[in-house]
Structure formats: structure tokens, C-alpha cells
Amino acid sequence: MKVAVYPGSFDPITNGHLDVLKRAASLFNIVYIAVARNLQKSTMFTTEERLEMIRGCTTQYENVRLDSFDGLVVDYARQVGAEVIIRGLRALSDFDYEFQMALMNRHLEKKIDTVFLMPHEDYTFLSSSVVRELVKFGGDISGFVPTNVEAALLKKIRR
Ligand code: COA
Numbered sequence: 001m002k003v004a005v006y007p008g009s010f011d012p013i014t015n016g017h018l019d020v021l022k023r024a025a026s027l028f029n030i031v032y033i034a035v036a037r038n039l040q041k042s043t044m045f046t047t048e049e050r051l052e053m054i055r056g057c058t059t060q061y062e063n064v065r066l067d068s069f070d071g072l073v074v075d076y077a078r079q080v081g082a083e084v085i086i087r088g089l090r091a092l093s094d095f096d097y098e099f100q101m102a103l104m105n106r107h108l109e110k111k112i113d114t115v116f117l118m119p120h121e122d123y124t125f126l127s128s129s130v131v132r133e134l135v136k137f138g139g140d141i142s143g144f145v146p147t148n149v150e151a152a153l154l155k156k157i158r159r
């Protein structure tokens with residue numbers, strides 16, 4: 001049984017994240033999408049809102065579980081019996097940060113490896129902050145996020 005954790009801030013989840021998730025779900029028996037609660041950065045959406053948005057666009061996956069976590073990602077991975085941490089690599093610019101995090105995580109727990117998956121090239125330039133900025137200034141985000149996320153973003157900025 002191969003269990004993986006896909007951690008992230010998911011503020012909000014985008015089609016790029018979903019592309020990575022689809023690939024992970026086809027490679028592992030169980031994939032936990034783990035929403036980080038205590039992040040260094042401030043978020044547009046609360047943890048519960050981020051979870052709700054993910055729930056709304058991942059129901060088709062029988063082997064994907066949704067959860068949130070505090071503290072270190074390796075501690076969470078141990079808790080759920082995962083041997084693998086999934087991270088998406090969009091471009092070379094992601095590499096330094098991801099490399100450092102993967103090596104630190106391996107230092108913290110040598111039994112857990114990080115597996116990098118490349119999303120489709122259409123999503124190379126996509127990030128949650130780009131989506132947040134676009135929606136604030138009235139840009140079209142329909143190709144970048146699922147419809148339930150688009151609705152949540154529009155609702156949030158109209159408040
Ligand atoms: N498609 C679109 N965007 C993507 C993407 C993809 N496939 N992959 C990454 N991104 C973007 C995200 O949208 C996000 O964009 P933003 O900064 O504009 O919001 C950015 O890349 C990074 O996001 P994310 O993947 O969520 O990672 P993160 O840097 O927010 O880190 C954790 C979140 C949870 C992985 C990390 O902070 C963590 O592990 N925290 C726990 C503490 C810990 O264990 N640290 C490691 C050891 S010190």
C-alpha cells in the first residue's frame with residue numbers, strides 16, 4: 001500500500017494543483033491532500049474555506065483523502081503512514097525552494113521521500129497569488145480554477 005501526502009497552502013486550489021493531484025492519484029494507492037493551517041504567509045481563505053473548495057472539486061477520486069495539518073509536514077506524513085511527499089515543479093524557479101525543503105524533510109525523516117510531479121505546461125505560469133490578483137482586478141480566471149473555486153473567489157471579493 002503506497003500512501004502519499006500532497007501538502008500545500010492551496011489558497012485557493014488551482015487547475016495546476018489538480019493536474020498534479022490527478023497524476024499522484026494514478027501513482028499511489030492513497031493520496032492525502034493536506035492543507036497547511038499555520039502558514040508563514042497570510043491567506044485569503046480560512047483553512048475551512050480552503051478545505052471546502054478542495055472538497056468541491058475532488059469528489060471523483062476514490063483514493064484521495066482531504067485533511068489539514070499543523071506543524072511539520074513529515075510529522076503529519078508519519079501520522080497517516082505516508083512514505084512519500086508530493087510536490088509540483090512548474091519551472092526552474094521552483095527548484096531551489098523545493099530542493100531545500102525536500103532535503104530538510106529527508107533530514108528530519110529519512111524514510112520519507114519527496115516525489116516531484118510536473119503539471120501540464122499550460123499551468124507553468126499559474127499560481128494561487130496570480131489567481132487572487134486577477135480576480136481582484138476583474139480578470140478572467142475561468143481556465144485557471146474549477147468552477148466552485150471561481151464562485152468562492154468572486155463571493156470573497158464582493159464581500
Ligand atoms: N499549480 C499552480 N500553482 C502551484 C502549483 C501547481 N501545480 N504548485 C505550486 N504552486 C504555487 C502555489 O499556488 C503557491 O503560490 P502562491 O505562493 O502564489 O500562493 C506556491 O506555488 C507555493 O505553494 P504551495 O505548494 O502551497 O507551498 P507553500 O510554499 O505554500 O508551502 C507547505 C506549503 C505546507 C508545503 C510548507 O509550508 C510546509 O511544509 N509547511 C510545514 C512546515 C514544514 O514541514 N516545513 C518543511 C521543513 S522546514
